[in-house]
Amino acid sequence: MTALPRMQPRGASILPILLFFVAALALFLFPSFVKKPYVLHMGVMLFLAIIQGQAWNVIGGYAGQYSVGHAAYFGVGAYVTMMLLEVNKIPPWWGIWAAIAASLILSAIIGSITFRLRGPYFVLASISVAEIIRLAALYFKDFTRGAEGFLLSEIPTLHVFGTEIVFIGKRPFYYTGFAIALVTIGANWAVQHSKLGYYFQAIREDQDAAHSLGINLTLYKNVALAISAAFTAFAGGFYAMYVKFIDPNAAFELRLSVEIVLIAIIGGIGTIVGPVIGAMVLVPMSEILRNPRGLVQIGVLAPDSRVVDFIEKHLANAHPLFYGILLVIVILFAPEGVLGVVRRIAARWRRRAPGETGAPASA
Amino acid sequence: MPMLDIRNVSKFFGGLAANSDVSFSVEQGAIVGLIGPNGAGKTTLFNCITGYYPPSKGDVVFKGVRLNGLQPDQVCRLGMVRTWQKVRPLAKMTVLDNVMVGALVRTSSLKTARAVAHEQLQIVRMDHRTDMLAGGLPIGERKKLEIARALATKPELLLLDEVMGGLNTGEKEEIILLILELKRRGFTQVVIEHDMKAIMRISDRIVVLNSGEKLTEGAPREVADNPDVIAAYLGERVGV
Numbered sequence: 001m002t003a004l005p006r007m008q009p010r011g012a013s014i015l016p017i018l019l020f021f022v023a024a025l026a027l028f029l030f031p032s033f034v035k036k037p038y039v040l041h042m043g044v045m046l047f048l049a050i051i052q053g054q055a056w057n058v059i060g061g062y063a064g065q066y067s068v069g070h071a072a073y074f075g076v077g078a079y080v081t082m083m084l085l086e087v088n089k090i091p092p093w094w095g096i097w098a099a100i101a102a103s104l105i106l107s108a109i110i111g112s113i114t115f116r117l118r119g120p121y122f123v124l125a126s127i128s129v130a131e132i133i134r135l136a137a138l139y140f141k142d143f144t145r146g147a148e149g150f151l152l153s154e155i156p157t158l159h160v161f162g163t164e165i166v167f168i169g170k171r172p173f174y175y176t177g178f179a180i181a182l183v184t185i186g187a188n189w190a191v192q193h194s195k196l197g198y199y200f201q202a203i204r205e206d207q208d209a210a211h212s213l214g215i216n217l218t219l220y221k222n223v224a225l226a227i228s229a230a231f232t233a234f235a236g237g238f239y240a241m242y243v244k245f246i247d248p249n250a251a252f253e254l255r256l257s258v259e260i261v262l263i264a265i266i267g268g269i270g271t272i273v274g275p276v277i278g279a280m281v282l283v284p285m286s287e288i289l290r291n292p293r294g295l296v297q298i299g300v301l302a303p304d305s306r307v308v309d310f311i312e313k314h315l316a317n318a319h320p321l322f323y324g325i326l327l328v329i330v331i332l333f334a335p336e337g338v339l340g341v342v343r344r345i346a347a348r349w350r351r352r353a354p355g356e357t358g359a360p361a362s363a
Numbered sequence: 364m365p366m367l368d369i370r371n372v373s374k375f376f377g378g379l380a381a382n383s384d385v386s387f388s389v390e391q392g393a394i395v396g397l398i399g400p401n402g403a404g405k406t407t408l409f410n411c412i413t414g415y416y417p418p419s420k421g422d423v424v425f426k427g428v429r430l431n432g433l434q435p436d437q438v439c440r441l442g443m444v445r446t447w448q449k450v451r452p453l454a455k456m457t458v459l460d461n462v463m464v465g466a467l468v469r470t471s472s473l474k475t476a477r478a479v480a481h482e483q484l485q486i487v488r489m490d491h492r493t494d495m496l497a498g499g500l501p502i503g504e505r506k507k508l509e510i511a512r513a514l515a516t517k518p519e520l521l522l523l524d525e526v527m528g529g530l531n532t533g534e535k536e537e538i539i540l541l542i543l544e545l546k547r548r549g550f551t552q553v554v555i556e557h558d559m560k561a562i563m564r565i566s567d568r569i570v571v572l573n574s575g576e577k578l579t580e581g582a583p584r585e586v587a588d589n590p591d592v593i594a595a596y597l598g599e600r601v602g603v
Contacts, residue, residue, distance in 0.1 A: 135410075143393055161410070163429075190465035193473070194473070195467050195471050195473065195476075198463060198464050198467055199467065201453065201455075201456055201460075201462070202453050202464045204455075205452075205453035205454055205455060205456060206451045206452075206453055206454075207453075208415075208447075208451060209447065209451035209453065210464070211415075211434070211435040212413065212435050212436075212439060212444065212445055212447075212517055213436075213439060213444070213464055213465045213466075213468060213512060213513075213516055214436045214440050214465075214468030215436055215464075215468075216434070216436045216543075217436070270455075276538075308446065
């Protein structure tokens with residue numbers, strides 16, 4: 001007698017969709033009630049992480065190709081948007097499309113090199129290609145300004161439907177990030193519920209089987225990477241406009257590639273909720289470590305709190321360490337991410353619930 | 364014109380000849396059994412036919428089209444599909460989704476693919492397993508899932524690689540009836556099998572491979588009585 005795992009019946013449940021809309025509405029109204037910059041900043045970083053995590057999810061979560069070189073697309077998105085604005089005076093809402101186009105071309109080149117490789121070799125190749133681009137950005141100073149980087153002077157005022165949007169303060173970025181995050185989640189949902197989603201997952205589960213069933217592996221891996229790269233570049237452009245300064249190390253760093261993977265892995269890969277949960281775990285953690293004074297600002301801690309002191313003195317640059325510890329914990333105890341743990345607990349709870357006959361399905 | 368024509372196919376791995384100069388053809392609607400001891404080159408031949416690697420020499424001609432150099436996905440689209448001896452379920456996808464992946468080669472509509480997948484699951488009598496994860500299936504049903512998934516690609520020619528391997532008598536009988544049912548439905552089939560009784564029962568012709576070469580070919584009775592076959596493979600006369 002083997003108990004066989006069962007999947008949820010298809011399409012029947014309205015609850016997640018309802019929850020999604022309630023959460024979206026709450027986040028939309030949030031800045032009307034909470035105006036503290038630190039909290040809005042946390043929101044912006046959260047949306048950014050969600051976009052990155054969802055974007056990686058397409059290639060890593062669905063298609064199972066663990067790219068650890070997504071900083072390449074992020075950096076290209078950031079640089080193209082920033083340079084078009086600073087050098088050519090092209091506003092970011094036009095520049096971002098050029099950035100996405102550039103990332104698509106880059107993804108086609110990187111894909112043609114790295115998809116010849118499988119498993120760990122693919123991971124290593126993706127890391128090296130991104131590092132090559134970082135070093136190139138440092139080296140070609142005439143074009144990229146090298147380590148000096150770009151400082152944003154001013155984002156022009158955006159006119160839509162007769163309203164003026166001035167990109168000053170956190171609020172406009174909060175809403176922009178929110179909108180891009182929604183679009184990215186929507187795109188992920190659309191991928192999951194299409195032929196692409198089935199093909200990506202088949203490639204993840206078994207490349208040879210997928211190949212024999214008529215799936216053009218090279219084509220579909222490249223399509224997955226292109227979708228992923230486009231949204232990552234979107235995130236990069238948004239990030240550059242928000243933090244207003246980029247240099248090759250900030251935009252192309254390996255740490256960034258790792259962070260992007262972590263968002264998805266910690267939440268639970270191959271799902272839509274996963275990267276959202278991952279972002280909700282990682283962003284507050286890294287923001288508090290980077291700037292514990294924020295907790296004072298929102299009144300969680302007293303200004304003379306020892307905690308703030310301790311973090312500032314000893315843990316100021318420790319967030320990569322915490323990422324590492326978190327990753328080890330997740331791999332050891334929750335290989336399917338936070339979402340996997342929640343599901344396991346839910347399943348146990350359901351089994352204990354009264355009224356059940358308790359007899360598991362048998363083979 | 365035969366549906367599948369294997370012409371002098373050889374496959375070398377370094378100095379090792381996994382197949383050398385193998386020729387035979389498969390007529391439309393027929394079941395051809397492919398037998399031979401372990402290491403005779405049966406699975407290698409399947410890999411050459413379906414594009415996993417190109418033959419070192421010789422041609423594979425399917426419906427008049429020379430397949431050399433085509434990729435497995437292109438071969439599948441032409442109407443020839445194989446199953447795997449070591450089953451390859453898409454473990455974290457449901458049984459229905461597994462079969463839908465096969466169906467999607469002919470359509471982009473999930474709705475159509477779902478309908479096709481349900482039909483195939485009925486043919487292999489697995490419609491009660493639709494929503495189960497493929498990774499949780501027992502071996503007998505994994506083998507049937509391989510067949511259902513292959514059928515969903517709407518092939519004309521099926522290459523079945525030991526679909527009865529590791530099954531009990533009842534399950535084997537079910538697969539035999541399924542293969543005969545597929546023949547009635549007009550599918551052409553090449554079947555690799557170790558179970559001699561089974562292969563004698565279902566095959567119109569049998570091709571015997573030994574050490575990469577074709578030893579003989581003929582009707583089941585002829586092959587079973589051939590002294591070379593008995594010596595190389597069977598070890599003793601089989602009473603069927």
